[in-house]
Amino acid sequence: MASDAVISLNKLKVACQDCRLSEICLPRGLAQAEMEKLDNIVARGRPLTRGEVLYHQGDSLNNLFAIHSGSLRSFIVSQDGREQTVGFYLPGELVGLDGLEKGTHTCTTVALETTSICELPFNRLQELCTELPSLQYQMLRLLGKEVSDDHDILLLLGTRSAEERLAAFLLSLSRRFAERGFSATEFNLSMSRHDIANFLGIAVETVSRQFSNFDKAGILQVKHRNVKILDLEKLEKMVEPGEKFNRKAKLSAAQ
Amino acid sequence: MASDAVISLNKLKVACQDCRLSEICLPRGLAQAEMEKLDNIVARGRPLTRGEVLYHQGDSLNNLFAIHSGSLRSFIVSQDGREQTVGFYLPGELVGLDGLEKGTHTCTTVALETTSICELPFNRLQELCTELPSLQYQMLRLLGKEVSDDHDILLLLGTRSAEERLAAFLLSLSRRFAERGFSATEFNLSMSRHDIANFLGIAVETVSRQFSNFDKAGILQVKHRNVKILDLEKLEKMVEPGEKFNRKAKLSAAQ
DNA sequence: CGCCGCTTTGAAGGCCTTCAATTGATGTGG
DNA sequence: CCACATCAATTGAAGGCCTTCAAAGCGGCG
Secondary structure, three states, rough: OOOOEEEEOOEEEEHHOOOOOOOOOOOOOOOHHHHHHHHOOOOOOOOEOOOOOEOOOOOOOOOOEEEOOOOOOEEOOOOOOOOEEEEEEOOOOOHHHHHHHOOOOEEEEEEEEOOOEEEEHHHHHHHHHHHOHHHHHHHHHHHHHHHHHHHHHHHHHHOOOOHHHHHHHHHHHHHHHOOOOOOOOOEOOOOHHHHHHHHHHOHHHHHHHHHHHHHHOOEEEEEOOOOEEEEEHHHHHOOOOOOOOOOHHHHHHOO | OOOOOOOOOOOEEEEEHHHHOOOOOOOOOOOOOHHOOOOOEEOOOOOOOOOEEEEEEOOOOOOOOEEEEEEEEEEOOOOOOOEEEEEEEEEOOOEEOOOOHOOOOOOOEEEEOOOEEEEEEHHHHHHHHHHOOOHHHHHHHHHHHHHHHHHHHHHHHHHHHHHHHHHHHHHHHHHHHHHOOOOOOEOOOOHHHHHHHHHHOOOHHHHHHHHHHHHOOOOOEOOOOOEEEEHHHHHHHHHHHOOOHHHHHHHHHHH
């Protein structure tokens, strides 16, 4: 009966139990009975189409969102109009956590392609968290992930060259696609060159040039938005050039 | 009796109720009885001295930490040895949230000066959160703050010039000092030029030059680590140059 | 087909980095 | 108490990486 989809107020009831992303997404670590309780508050509206906004900067936080399929881009706009993309989100990832502090969203989130979203009413989710400690823990974990992911991007923007930034970006996508059962070496980018450039803090032209360089160097093949990685190792070495300061390397050398 | 300090296992029991930071810090929004329960799990060790490490990257997460006095710097080190400062922390701020995802800290945190720390055993804090919804909410709020603060730094690193970065950094300190009842225009930096440079993703020399420029322009006076801001407005305009894309300006213009 | 937006490629210029040297602050031993 | 050593911060000069400006390719879609 929990798997029976019921249309109510334009929202579709959905079942985390039947979703193959449940091990990545919010219900991770929940027992069967707990997941059913979560299912009771999850709903799904119609899919977003490319360019459609999930929430605007300044909107009050009513829901958190999990991506069922598709992808999103979040960005903040400063008072003087400068835009910074703060993240791209793939299926199974939780979106909207930026609004927890003030109760209003601090960034805008748009769909990069047709995207299906699970809605989690924040108030009810919060109540459920007091009831289900493992759900509370999972919420904290996902928030912690958001924080440490952001730290990684800070490292990227603060210390890395354009080449390293694009390499790290592609590797991040590669790993996340692999986690979701897709190819780690061939995928389609749902974001434009402009989006990538903005996210990485470099000019569009620089992104384009780096792609060309990678292509010429035989590291990958790019055709528009299709990327085929030919030499994953070389890409990885680009991000972590040496091992001289590697913790493990140091430890094993000391022994 | 709750205010009686008891020495036990080298840890001092402390009372949030008596702390003037309670409106900024974790106990914010808690009722008297709730705060007492929080007090039961908070302890304080001996103060850290300058350069001392609170926790290392890779350490398991046993406690979250709140700063009672002093200041901290958190940074991550990549495999190839590059360092990125991800934040400076002032009294009343919560530290250690980066470790929530994996249960191990993803950054290292050191004291910039003599610093007194309140320790919050994570397991007991988590239990208390299921018991006290307002504490759970406050935890989520603080995590959300960490996320949106990080987004602001991303905007800084992704779109701003060296001059704007230093201006924004000084304004951030100014605001946070003011929130804590200190002067917004005169304060001592607990971090070195190297720390500032690393945080802002620019070279030490660039920081030094920008300080000199600000000084020459009459915006502030710097003597070593003492900063006296003379023209707060000019500093603010440096970070938000125009109002052309300002939301409020747009709205009021439209009406 | 022909327009329009996205992407690519080329060339010049600028901001910041890197290298180098000096000055200033801090702390220790004679 | 001062000299000296050490480290942090400042200042100058040259060079590099990336940005900006400009224009041409290329695809998509009416």
